[in-house]
Structures are given as structure tokens and as C-alpha cells.
Amino acid sequence: MAGNIRLEVVTPEKYVVDEEVQIAVAPGTLGEFGVLIGHTPFLTTLKTGTVHYTAADGKEKFVFVSGGFAEALPNKVTVLAESAERRRDIDSDRAKTAMERAQDRLAKEKAEDIDFNRARAALERALYRVRLAETR
């Protein structure tokens, strides 16, 4: 491989990932995309989902992201997300509770649009978290 590219995953609270990786794959709104070194400058929003990357030592790692966007430069990928967690840091109990709560709410409040959308987004986040945690 030609070399490593720097991956940064940043949330308003802290750096979640800051390391050299062989390849990073992120869930763009218009489709998943992979970034290797020398990528053309690229800017996109991200869906709720999983960023996965192969670390410099060849290990594959997973990071949950939501509410984010990504900027790829030839030597660096930056993911800015409202929330992001490494797979090992996901609190699956909390995610499951959140999932149930969101499902309850969806069952009840179909009439009101705003709450409906919010509950759906919450459900989506919880689902992705739970699913990712289960692959541990």
C-alpha cells in the first residue's frame, strides 16, 4: 500500500479517533465511500452509521457516528460528528433502553410530525449502536 492517511473523528466534546490508518470507510448521505491516501478533496454529509477503518497495524476498527459530515483531503480525513463512539465504548444497555423508548414513542405519536421525526432519528441512532455493539 502506498502509505497511511490520517483519520480524525472529532465531536464537540473530544477527539474520538486521531491516528494513521490504511483505509477509512464512511457512510456518506449519497452512499458509502472509502478513502485512501491521495484522495481528491471531497466534502459530504454523513448518515447515522459506522465509520470503519483499518489501522496502521492492520486491525479493523469501528466507530459509531451520527449527525456528522466528513472532509477528505489527500493526506487527511476529518469526520465531524455530533456524537461518535468507538465500538468498545458503546453503552449497549443504554442504547437498548433508548431503542425501546423510541419505539414506544413511535407507536403513540404518529400524529405529530416533529416528534415523529425526532423519535425516528433517535430510533435510528439506537439501532445502529445496538447492532454495532453486538458485533463486538
Next chain:
Amino acid sequence: MATLKEVQTKIGSVKKTKQITKAMNMVATSRLRGAQQRMDGFRPYAEKFEEVLGSLAEKAGEEASPLLVPKEEVENIHIVLCTSDRGLCGGFNMNLITKAAELHKEKAGENLEISFTNFGKKGRDWCRKKNMARISEHLGVVGATFGFNVASTTASSLVEGFLSGSYDEVYVVYAEFVSMGKQVPVAKQILPIASVESSESEDKGDEDAPYLAEHICEPPAAELLGILLPKNVSVQLFSALLETSTSEHAARMMAMDNATNACSDMIDELTLTYNKARQAAITAELMDIVGGAEALKG
């Protein structure tokens, strides 16, 4: 002169006050450290965000989003007032409230409708007392550890209000943390978003500029900007809240430090008074004894 007993009681009570102010000082110090860490943690995100937004705005142009366009007729102003929940932090809250009152006075002069969103109890109490229109209040946020979602929930309701026409301009009044000893109240306009063609990109020199100009955007730049701008409001609000929170702890730390020093001074003074009074009493007693002895002799 006060009696010995009175002075003694007074010294005891000042000592207790000193213990309390000292403890509050230490609590504020440790909270301040936490708040500063959070501010540092947020900085990379904010900087990157602004950089991306700046380059996008250049590309997409002014009319890309309604959030960028000032309203032609401004009738409704909304002020987000960030204060602390608790007092005992010197002039901190008063400074913020004065700032908000100034802004209010300036705008009220032009016959505009003004409403408030309150972060913090002190600001809310003031608005309540002055009978201001209050849209919502959030207590227990500033001063505690709060997440980004607090800012984004409020920001999205602000953006909604702006788009629907309930607010024509939105300001946030917060305390900027300059240094331990200095916190400046600031009123900042967050909607319509004033100028994104950030000074940032100029500061950083032209090295980055050609890069950014070549970006492929997905979805197209204008659409992307439309998605990111509302987020910008959350980012601004979150940073205002963080600043206020850090400032509050710094202000309380300073206030409590001063109070502790004042207590020490007072204790010194009172001890002196106490000693003088005691000495006076002893002297008086001696005089009595000596006087009595003289009388017996004579």
C-alpha cells in the same frame, strides 16, 4: 466597647464564614478546570467547522440559504440570555443582565417586539421581574456538565422560529472567558448568520484556499451549506454556553478568594479588639485590687 463575649462570638462566626468561602473557592477551582477542559475539547471541532463553512459559503454565495439573508423589516427580536443559576460570584450575573438590558433598551427604542430564552436562573428571575416575554427557560445547564444536545435542541427551535418569521433577529448574550480575572459580557448576533466569509481563511494564508476551491461536494455545495448552517447556530450557542460556564466558575473563584481574604482581615481586626478589651479588663481589675489594698493600709 463591645464586651469580651460579644467579640468572641463574632470571631467564631467570621471563622465559620471563612471556612465556607474557602470551600466554595476550592469547588469552583475544580469545576473551572473541568469547564476549561471541555472548552479545549470543543475548540478543534469549532475551528474545523468554521473552516469548512467558510469555504463552502464562498463557493455557494449569499443567497444559498435563508439563514444568511437579513430580513428587510425587523419586528421581532429574540435574545438568548446566558447567566448562572446561583449567585455568590461577584458582579458576574449583574454584568450579563446589564448587557442584555442595554440591548433591550436599544431595540425597544425602535418599537420592536422582544422575547427571551433564558439559560440560568438569575437571568430568568430578572426577566420575570421586568415582565419580559419569555419563550423558554433552561435551568441547571450552565454550571453543570451539559452535552451538545442542549445547544442543538435550542438552536433548532431558534432556526425554526427564524424561518417561520417569529423572530427576525436572534442575539445571544453570554460571558466571554478572557482570563481568570476577566470575563466580558458579549452580545452576539447569531441569526441571520452575519458573515461566514470568515476572517479565518484569510489568516491562514492562501495555502488552503486552492484546496478548498477544488472540493467535490456531495450533495452540491449550496445544499450542503443549507444543512450545515443550522448546525452552525448550535455550534455558536454551545460555545457561548461553554464560555459562560467557564466564566461563572472563574468569577465565583475570584469572588470567594476575595471573601476569604476579607474574612482573614476581619478576624485579625476582631482579635486585636478582643485583646485590647481583655487587657483593659485586666488593668481595671488590677486597679481595683491595688486600690483596695491601699485603702486597707491607710
